[in-house]
Amino acid sequence: xxxxxxxxxxxxxxxxxxxxxxxxxAHAGPRPGADPARATLPAGDGxxxxxxxxxxxxxxxxxxxxxxxxxxxxxxxxxxxxxEPRIVKVVGTLNATAAGCAAYExxxxxxxxxxxxxxxxVWGYENVVSGPQEDLRAESAIAQGEAIKVKVPANTTIxxxxxxxxxTGGSLxxxxxxxxxxxNLTLESPLDCFPQWxxxxxxxxxxxxxxxxxxxxxxxxxxxxxxxxxxxxxxDSSLPTYFGELYQQHDGELDVVRGADLxxxxxxxxxxxxxxxxxxxxxxxxxxxRGRLRVTLHHNLFENVVERAPRVRFGQVDxxxxxFVVPSSAYAYSLGIGxxxxxxxEKNAFTLxxxxxxxxxxxxxxxxxxxxxxxxVNGRPVDLLAVHNTQFPExxxxxxxxxxxxxxxxxxxxxxxxxxxxxxxGADRFC
Numbered sequence: 001x002x003x004x005x006x007x008x009x010x011x012x013x014x015x016x017x018x019x020x021x022x023x024x025x026a027h028a029g030p031r032p033g034a035d036p037a038r039a040t041l042p043a044g045d046g047x048x049x050x051x052x053x054x055x056x057x058x059x060x061x062x063x064x065x066x067x068x069x070x071x072x073x074x075x076x077x078x079x080x081x082x083x084e085p086r087i088v089k090v091v092g093t094l095n096a097t098a099a100g101c102a103a104y105e106x107x108x109x110x111x112x113x114x115x116x117x118x119x120x121x122v123w124g125y126e127n128v129v130s131g132p133q134e135d136l137r138a139e140s141a142i143a144q145g146e147a148i149k150v151k152v153p154a155n156t157t158i159x160x161x162x163x164x165x166x167x168t169g170g171s172l173x174x175x176x177x178x179x180x181x182x183x184n185l186t187l188e189s190p191l192d193c194f195p196q197w198x199x200x201x202x203x204x205x206x207x208x209x210x211x212x213x214x215x216x217x218x219x220x221x222x223x224x225x226x227x228x229x230x231x232x233x234x235x236d237s238s239l240p241t242y243f244g245e246l247y248q249q250h251d252g253e254l255d256v257v258r259g260a261d262l263x264x265x266x267x268x269x270x271x272x273x274x275x276x277x278x279x280x281x282x283x284x285x286x287x288x289x290r291g292r293l294r295v296t297l298h299h300n301l302f303e304n305v306v307e308r309a310p311r312v313r314f315g316q317v318d319x320x321x322x323x324f325v326v327p328s329s330a331y332a333y334s335l336g337i338g339x340x341x342x343x344x345x346e347k348n349a350f351t352l353x354x355x356x357x358x359x360x361x362x363x364x365x366x367x368x369x370x371x372x373x374x375x376x377v378n379g380r381p382v383d384l385l386a387v388h389n390t391q392f393p394e395x396x397x398x399x400x401x402x403x404x405x406x407x408x409x410x411x412x413x414x415x416x417x418x419x420x421x422x423x424x425x426g427a428d429r430f431c
Contacts, residue, residue, distance in 0.1 A: 036183060036430060037065070037087045037159045041223045045409050046264030046296025046318065054221040054264070056157035056181030057085040065089070067161070071096045071170065075150050083154045089161045090185060096148040096170035101193035104143040109136035118197050120243055125199040134196075141194040141210065148190055148211065149173050152180055160184035163428045168232065171211045174219040174260075181223045186427045187213040188232035189273065192249045197242075206245055212252040216260040218288070228269040228426040229253035235272050250274065252308070256295055256315075257281040259288035263295045269426035274306040280313025283339040283366065289314040290340065296407065297322055299417075301425045302334065311336030311365070312343050318405040320346045321412050323421040324361070328354025333363035335384075337370050342401040345384070347374040349417035358382050359391030371401040376414040 041054040048054040057064070064086040066077035071094045078088060114133040116122070123129065148170050152158065154177040160166060166186030174180055192209035199205040213229055216222050231250060240247045253270055256263055256279045270276050277297075280289050293315030302309040303325040310317065312335075324334050335345055350361060358377045361384050362370070372384040389396050412420060423429075 037089055037157055037161075039181070039183070041181070041264060042409055044407050046266065046298065046407050047262045047294040048221050048223045048264035048296070049407055050262050050294070052179075052221065054179055054181060054223045054262075055085075055155075056179060056223065057087040057155055058157060058181075060085040060087045060157075067091060068094070070094060071098070071167075074167075074170075078150055078152060078156070085155045085157075086153070087157045087159070089159055090165045090167070091161050092165060093186070094167045094170065096167060097144075097191065097193075099147070101144075104140050104147065104193055106136045106139040106143065109133065109140050114197075115242060118199070120199055120205065123199060125203075125205060128200055129197055137194050137196065141192070141196075144193050145210065151175060153177060155179045157181040157183070158185070160186070160427060166228075166427065167213075170213075172214045174214075174216045174222060176218045178219065179221045180219065181225070182214065182227060183223075183225045184227065184427050184430065186228040186230065187253070188230055189213050189234075189250050189253060191234055192251065195247060195249055204245060205243060207242070207248045209249050209251050212255045214254050216254075216256045216263055218259045220260070220262045222260070222263045224254070224263070224265045224268060226267045226425070226427060226430055228271070229273070229276075230269075230271045231273055236274060248274075252276060252278055254278075255281060256293060257289075258285065259292050261292040261294050265295065265297045265300060267299045267421075267425045267429075269301045269303065270305055270309065271301070271303045272305070276302065276305045276308045277310040278308050279310045279315045279317055280338065280341070283313060286314065286340070293317070296405075298408070299421050299425060301325070301421050306330050307332035307334075307363075308336060309334045311338055311363075312341040313338040314340045316342045316401075316403060318344050318346075318407070319348060320344075320405070320408065321414070321417050321421070322348045323418050324348065324350045326350060326352045326356055326361075328356060331356055331360065334361045335370075336363045336365055337368050337397060338365040339368065340366075341368045341370070342403060344371040344401050344403065344405055345373075345375060346371070346405075347411060347414045347417070348376075349414045349421075350375065350377045350382075351418060352378055357387070357391055358384065359388045362388040362397060364392075364395040364397050367398065369398040369401050371399065374414060376417075379415060381414075
C-alpha cells in the first residue's frame with residue numbers, strides 16, 4: 001500500500017444521522033481551531049472561483065450539518081430534501097461494498113458459465129457478446145451501480161473529519177448541480193464486480209469496467225481539495241487475467257464530463273492507477289462541452305499513474321505546480337491532448353525514472369494547440385513540446401493554446417514543487 005494511504009475501520013451501525021453545531025468560517029487552509037467544513041474557495045483560486053465562486057455548504061444551519069460513520073448514513077444525509085447549504089462530515093472509512101459482490105448477482109448469473117460462453121475459442125473476436133449470461137451480467141452491474149453510486153446535491157460540502165476519513169468502493173456523482181466542495185477524503189476506487197468482456201476492443205479483446213470515485217457531470221463551481229485517490233488494497237497488479245487480458249475492475253478516479261464547468265482540483269494525490277483523470281469523455285460531445293470544461297489543476301501529486309493526468313477534450317485547462325512521479329514500467333503518458341483541447345501546462349515538475357524519455361509526457365490524440373512553459377524534468381528546465389516533437393515526429397503538436405490563465409493565487413517555482421506537493425497534498429494534510 002502506498003505510504004500516504006491510511007485506512008480507518010468503522011463498525012456497521014444503525015442508520016442514524018448526527019447533527020453537529022456550526023462553526024466559524026475557515027479559509028482554504030484551515031487556521032488552528034477553524035472548522036474546515038466551513039471553508040470556501042479563495043477568490044482567484046482557479047476556474048471554480050469564477051463568477052459566484054464556490055462555497056459549498058459553508059453557510060449550513062445546524063439542522064443541515066450531518067456527521068456520518070457508515071455508507072447508509074452518508075447516502076441518507078445526501079438524500080435529505082432541499083438545496084439549502086448542507087455539510088456532511090465523514091468520520092472513519094465508509095465501505096460502500098461491504099456486502100460483497102455476491103449481493104448484487106442476478107439469479108442465474110454464473111461467472112464460470114460467462115467465461116465458458118464467451119471464450120474467444122468459442123465466441124471469436126468479431127462480435128460483441130450477447131445472450132443469457134451477458135444479460136444477467138448487465139443486470140448484476142445495474143444492481144451494483146444502484147448500491148454504490150450516490151448523487152451529491154447542490155450547495156454541499158463533504159469533508160473528512162479527523163484523520164483516516166474516506167470512502168471505499170463508492171462513486172460520488174455530481175449531476176447537473178452547482179456549488180459543491182469535497183475535501184480531506186481518501187477515496188479508494190470502486191471495484192467493478194461485473195466487467196464486460198468485449199472481444200472487439202483492440203486486436204485481442206479487453207475487459208471494460210464502470211464506476212469512478214468521483215464524477216462531475218454537467219455541474220458547475222466544484223472544488224475538489226486535499227483528497228487522496230487510490231486503488232488502495234486492490235491495485236491492478238492484484239487482479240487476475242482471463243482470455244489473456246487483465247480482468248480490469250477499475251475505471252477512472254476522477255471524471256469531469258458532459259458540460260461540466262468551473263472546476264478547481266487542488267492539493268490532491270492521485271496514486272497507483274491506470275486511467276486516472278479525464279476531462280471530456282467523447283470527441284462527439286462538442287454540443288455540450290465546447291466552451292465549457294474549464295478546469296484548474298494545481299499542486300496535485302500524480303504518483304505512479306499510467307495515463308490521463310489528465311486527458312483533455314474541448315476543455316480550457318490550467319495545469320500548474322503539479323508533481324508527476326512517473327513509473328519506470330507500464331507508463332503511457334501524463335498530459336493527453338485531445339479534440340479541441342486548450343491545455344496550458346506551466347511550472348510543473350516531473351520526476352522520471354528508468355529510461356522513460358521526456359517526450360512521452362505529452363500525448364497527441366487529436367490535433368490541438370498546447371502551451372507548455374517553465375516545466376522541469378528531474379530538476380532541470382525542459383521544453384516539453386520541443387522534446388515531444390523531436391522524439392515523436394509522427395505526432396507533432398502545435399504550440400500556443402491561445403489563452404493566458406489569470407485565476408491563480410500563488411505560483412511556486414517548479415524546483416520547489418516536489419517537496420512542497422509531496423509534503424502537503426492529499427487527505428490528512430491540510431496546509
